[in-house]
Amino acid sequence: MKRFALLAVLLFGALLVYGTTDFPDWGDPSSPAATHVSPHYIRHSLEETAVPNIVTAVLADYRGYDTMFETSVIFTAGLACFFLLRVFARKAPDSRLYRHRATGITLRIEQGGRLPEGAREFERIDSQWVPYDLIIRTACRLVLPFIQLFALYVVAHGHHSPGGGFQGGVIFGAAVILYAISHDLRSTLQMLPERRTVLMSAGGVLIYAGTGLICLLLGAQFLDYAALAGILGVDPIMARSHGIFIVEIGVAIAVMAVMVSLYYNLASVGRFDEGL
């Protein structure tokens, strides 16, 4: 059976490789894509949308419908992971571990017991305890603001340089995940609660689809940002550029929230008490 499977994989692999010989050469100027679609984008995208980065113009404007559903796919993936992993039964853990900040002595408190009032020098730690590392914590805390700033730059500068809502959102989500890894899940959840991540992921998709709906209500086609010119107070070409920026922000919020929500669910197996 295994030999048969290997044979089938090799056969289909060989067929696929053979199939690629019919493809146009890389960068071939006479290939169908380079003769019909690309020249229009290369010649007219700047004057039609006022966006220097052609990739951004194509993704968010000419092919805006595709990108909207890509965002919905990510949102659905986050939702599926939530429904698969999230455990709603609130069961108190058998015991909790507390560490004395100054000396590192660990206390195990069985179910029912609790720390004495005002014992502020103890902090709760995960049961699969990762050694407290001052260098990692401090280094991560030092670079986090810069990662977040870079993520915002990637979102805001997508019109001129590579990047955009998707990449910026992922980097911002990665910054939150880095905080959760270097510190712990509980402090991250205090900063960015689960409810907020779910609302943000839905809100990001809503921003995208809502922009399209406003265009529809203003009498233009779905996601035809030129219709927003009246609301934004600019000419139709600038309105397309601003419309792209609005939907990129929606994508960034949705992707960031989905990444963080995925990490919360995966790292705590849906219990939201202890992370990595």
Added chain:
Amino acid sequence: MIWQLEFIILLLVVVCGVAALTVRDLLGAAILFGAYSFMMCLLWAIMGAVDVAFTEASVGAGVSTVFFVAAVFRTSRRSRD
């Protein structure tokens, strides 16, 4: 671009891909998959698709490796096949 360099990167992509499939330690497979993504990112950048390279670097080599490690940490580190 120097073709020898591209060839080495392409070879590393194939090696990392096959190794990620065959290695029994799942944590090692996750790291190898991260390396695979990073090599793919270099290839995208060489071919001029900078936006795709950016996405590959942030999603493939960054966040998804963390997701794999989290999943391995919460399940088992050994693969049975």
